[in-house]
Amino acid sequence: MTDDDLFTSLNIPRVIDTSDVNFVDEFYNPLLSRSVEYKRGVGYFTTNWLRSASRGVAKLAENGGTAKWIMSPILEQEDWEALKLGQEAKHDEVLQQQLADTVRDLQYDLEYQTRNAIAWMIADGLLEIRFAIPKDDLHGDFHDKFGIFRDSEGNQLAFHGSKNDSAHSFENYEAYTVDCGWLSDRDAEGVALQEKRFDEIWSGSKENVEVVSLPEGIRQDIASLRDHEHRPYTDPEQSDNGITLRPYQREAVDNWFANQRQGLFRMATGTGKTFTALGAMDEFLESRSTPTLVVIAVPYTHLADQWKNEIAKFGYNNPKFLYGSANTQWKEDLSRILSDLTLGMGSDQLIITTHTTLANEYFRDQIKRSNCDALLIADEVHGLGSEHQRKALLKEYEYRIGLSATPKRHYDEEGSEHILDYFGGIVFEYTLGEAIPEFLTPxxxxxxxxxxxxxxxxxxxxxxxxxxxxxxxxxxxxxxxxxxxxxxxxxxxxxxxxxxxxxxxxxxxxxxxxxxxxxxxxxxxxxxxxxxxxxxxxxxxxxxxxxxxxxxxxxxxxxxxxxxxxxxxxxxxxxxxxxxxxxxxxxxxxxxxxxxxxxxxxxxxxxxxxxxxxxxxxxxxxxxxxxxxxxxxxxxxxxxxxxxxxxxxxxxxxxxxxxxxxxxxxxxxxxxxxxxxxxxxxxx
Missing domain, CATH: 3.40.50.300 (P-loop containing nucleotide triphosphate hydrolases)
Known part of the structure; x- marks a missing residue:
């Protein structure tokens, strides 16, 4: 990390206003991109506010940072009264009802990047939202406007002023007073006072202000807006290879290990069968001390490239294509690979082949003669149930993963039973209904x-x-x-x-x-x-x-x-x-x-x-x-x-x-x- 990655590299005036400062480009973005924490108390829970406040939050998350937002819900008068009276049993019910329309608006009013960043941060626990509700001696709204940034070296900056971060406020004459804690004792005192005030409100210990957490149902609704194929920042809990399995994929892998490293994954098309299988493979290979053979069999040649691309995400960059149209020397390569593994030479070997080649007599004979540990991953496994193709399912593959949305063969009970028996049954199922809308499109x-x-x-x-x-x-x-x-x-x-x-x-x-x-x-x-x-x-x-x-x-x-x-x-x-x-x-x-x-x-x-x-x-x-x-x-x-x-x-x-x-x-x-x-x- 260089000094340029810290707040101390910035020249932030003591007072800034909208007449001569671009708040987005000259204030929010430079600070958020250097922050590991962002506390903000402001305004209302609206799409306009979220659109403005979320500028740069993906950079914050990329830094491994977190955000806490305190805001005021927009409620009908009778709902306000219910909350102000402290009827705790009604909190979630009232907020759930009144916030539901706003959450639906997020889906349509926010641009894709903003919506996706907020949804992912909510899902990952990097962004928390709480609602402040004045009570007792206070009868109005929570209308404060302030915030605190902190960088990786502990430098802090606090700001306070009139700006409400709404779309309209960027057109108003608005101003912030800024304290930079590293500049002077007076600035450090200002930062400490603002943070103390925020923390008291957040924890609910501030007199005359009640704080209510975002209802779980609304949190899940926002999280469901994220695009699972495009995370805008690195997963903060990712493994060394950058891979994090979805919860249901994690369950599938665990079930496979519990079933003596054999089993079928029956998962709806589009839910990541390939990724799940590779997650199991990766953990399996990590657990072993001797070189192991992995054979991945696909029904069609054009799927081989897709598997190669997915394998690369797990850090395996040189799988061997062993089938005729991709490698005319596949027999020689297979013989050499198996010979090296049998002698305990080299490292793990990954082979991508087709169902047809897997059932080829030469391929089968070489596997039978080898004396190495082998894992078979069969993509679209129902294709291996025909009378000819099932010859490929050898006992020498001690470890087995079968993948299909439909492992049962149509009008072929014998072939279906053979597949189920060979792979040790279905160890995990994930239906289309379970995957919509979080992982598949409605x-x-x-x-x-x-x-x-x-x-x-x-x-x-x-x-x-x-x-x-x-x-x-x-x-x-x-x-x-x-x-x-x-x-x-x-x-x-x-x-x-x-x-x-x-x-x-x-x-x-x-x-x-x-x-x-x-x-x-x-x-x-x-x-x-x-x-x-x-x-x-x-x-x-x-x-x-x-x-x-x-x-x-x-x-x-x-x-x-x-x-x-x-x-x-x-x-x-x-x-x-x-x-x-x-x-x-x-x-x-x-x-x-x-x-x-x-x-x-x-x-x-x-x-x-x-x-x-x-x-x-x-x-x-x-x-x-x-x-x-x-x-x-x-x-x-x-x-x-x-x-x-x-x-x-x-x-x-x-x-x-x-x-x-x-x-x-x-x-x-x-x-x-x-x-x-x-x-x-x-x-x-």
């Missing part, structure tokens, strides 16, 4: 019903009859049944009215704001044509784009240079697109792994993102079905509605979304239940 959900055209409905009915006849035959031709079912499903998948509904939704949206459109291969060209026709800047995002192109597209999308991404299944798992605010799901299946992943893409936190909006298409033959149509569709639509109910459950507009779904349920006579169906799945 969302509105709009089910959009799409009916077949008359021609499509006629073809659908004819295929349904043929399918029923073929399936009912004693010597049913399985190939014929499957072919008919596929042809019928394709009518749903390619329903012409999807494009009519797309135009309607786009008209409702107006100007798109970070829009994702999920399609299938048969729709994507037509969808792009519609977006082009309307004048929306868009680009497709498919498996045909290489990693560099994908990163460029995602960057342009984040910056708003592309209005919309038109995507197929490549965005289902792992790709982070947190800036997404709107999504149109034109193509879905009943597979929960896919639709849960798609929803997760939309709900991640992002600066300036207050909510997300999801439009979800469901195709029905008709909303006026005959009994025969209703009977043949009932089982299939029951499964479709499960997806809609899953989406509606945690939406802000849950009831209106459910009412839309209920219309389908009533028309088709679908009784709500949780039984598994065995009808052929269709895509919509």
């Amino acid at each position: 969302y509105d959900y709009y089910p959009t019903i799409v009916e077949l055209t008359e021609e499509e409905l006629e073809d659908y009915n004819n295929l349904s009859k043929r399918l029923a006849t073929a399936a009912a035959s004693d010597d049913a031709d399985e190939e014929l049944v499957n072919r008919l079912a596929m042809k019928r499903a394709n009518i749903i998948k390619s329903a012409e009215n999807k494009y009519v509904s797309l135009r309607s939704v786009l008209s409702r949206i107006g100007e798109p704001d970070h829009l994702l459109v999920y399609t299938n291969s048969g729709q994507i060209d037509h969808v792009q044509d519609i977006l082009n026709e309307i004048g929306i800047r868009q680009h497709k995002f498919t498996y045909r784009e290489d990693n560099d192109e994908r990163q460029r597209l995602l960057s342009n999308f984040d910056k708003g240079e592309i209005d919309a991404l038109v995507a197929m299944r490549c965005l289902d798992e792992g790709v982070d697109v947190p800036s997404t605010k709107q999504a149109i799901l034109m193509s879905n299946t009943g597979n929960p792994m896919q639709f849960i992943q798609r929803r997760g893409r939309v709900l991640r936190k992002y600066p300036g993102k207050e909510k997300a909006i999801i439009y979800d298409f469901i195709v029905v033959p008709t909303m006026n079905p005959t009994e025969s149509i209703a009977e043949s569709e009932r089982g299939i639509l029951r499964k479709e509605l499960r997806r809609f109910e899953e989406f509606a459950e945690n939406a802000r507009n849950e009831h209106s979304a459910r009412n839309k779904i209920e219309g389908i349920r009533m028309e088709y006579g679908i009784v709500e239940d949780n039984d598994e169906d065995t009808d052929s799945e269709r895509s919509s």
Whole structure:
């Protein structure tokens, strides 16, 4: 630390006023950026005051500093009287009610940086707010205006004057008298008197003034406004590598260690499964005295770079990519790494590979022959449950972490059980409802019903009859049944009215704001044509784009240079697109792994993102079905509605979304239940 980091480097006049001093640039910011403590008594709990008072507080927090604010609440007369009479039981109730609207205003009236800084400081305990209420011989408001700064060397500065730190006060003629404790005994005495006065008020020992703490509910409401992806200062309680796990992530790691370092983390998409796994890995490696192998297996190659970036945050900068498209010499590298570890040479080794390579015979043989301690981290672990891929799950990986929002495999009970058994069961679950709104973005959900055209409905009915006849035959031709079912499903998948509904939704949206459109291969060209026709800047995002192109597209999308991404299944798992605010799901299946992943893409936190909006298409033959149509569709639509109910459950507009779904349920006579169906799945 240099002298420039202390108050003694500043030239602060004894008296300053707004006519010739810029209070923000020449007073608040220079002092706060050098402070480790800031005590302030002033004004009212308003967004204007908070906007002004919070200038530079992120710098204060970066210094490891703290702030205490005493202010006056704005209350109705009857509420004032209740508080002044000392009715302690009413304190929280009255303040909670009267401050709730002000807290809601914070979300919209404060600029992002200010709101985020205040919310984080409240959450971390670096900023405390108390309310002063004059009583007994005093009948007015708490109307004092003073403060005390302290730097890291103990130098103190106190100020007192007329300025109220409101937005309007910056336009008034206002003044402060300033005492600098390091300049003279008289200044030091002035500082001590101001601090003594503040501390007496803060502690509630000042005669005729009662002090009430910020109600816990309001404190939590302010804290919930913080952006978890963008902390404006270093965590004051961070570990040596700068990493602090969220409370629920901490619980997951603790549960994993308690389960003999094995287990599945079933966590909603967007809640930080990767970070949680790496937190467990980091602590595990720190606890060991011998070099250890860590194998991280991802379902798709584009996820390898994301894992590498996250790993670097924990201080591990050289993971080895061991799969063909990234490293043609991966076999030689694997052999050398395992040989060194078996001989006890070198340090811990981190490998990133794909599910496919993990199951490769050579890869498996090398792991079996090695004699080293190994931790397996399997991302999107449900992908390893297939008959071929599960060969990768070797007993040689003594330590195991499986990650998925949906570890249960769709229509594969055997594969699901194998995964659960191998990883030692689910040791931690964290649902979407638990994560909203603190860690995921609240969302509105709009089910959009799409009916077949008359021609499509006629073809659908004819295929349904043929399918029923073929399936009912004693010597049913399985190939014929499957072919008919596929042809019928394709009518749903390619329903012409999807494009009519797309135009309607786009008209409702107006100007798109970070829009994702999920399609299938048969729709994507037509969808792009519609977006082009309307004048929306868009680009497709498919498996045909290489990693560099994908990163460029995602960057342009984040910056708003592309209005919309038109995507197929490549965005289902792992790709982070947190800036997404709107999504149109034109193509879905009943597979929960896919639709849960798609929803997760939309709900991640992002600066300036207050909510997300999801439009979800469901195709029905008709909303006026005959009994025969209703009977043949009932089982299939029951499964479709499960997806809609899953989406509606945690939406802000849950009831209106459910009412839309209920219309389908009533028309088709679908009784709500949780039984598994065995009808052929269709895509919509």
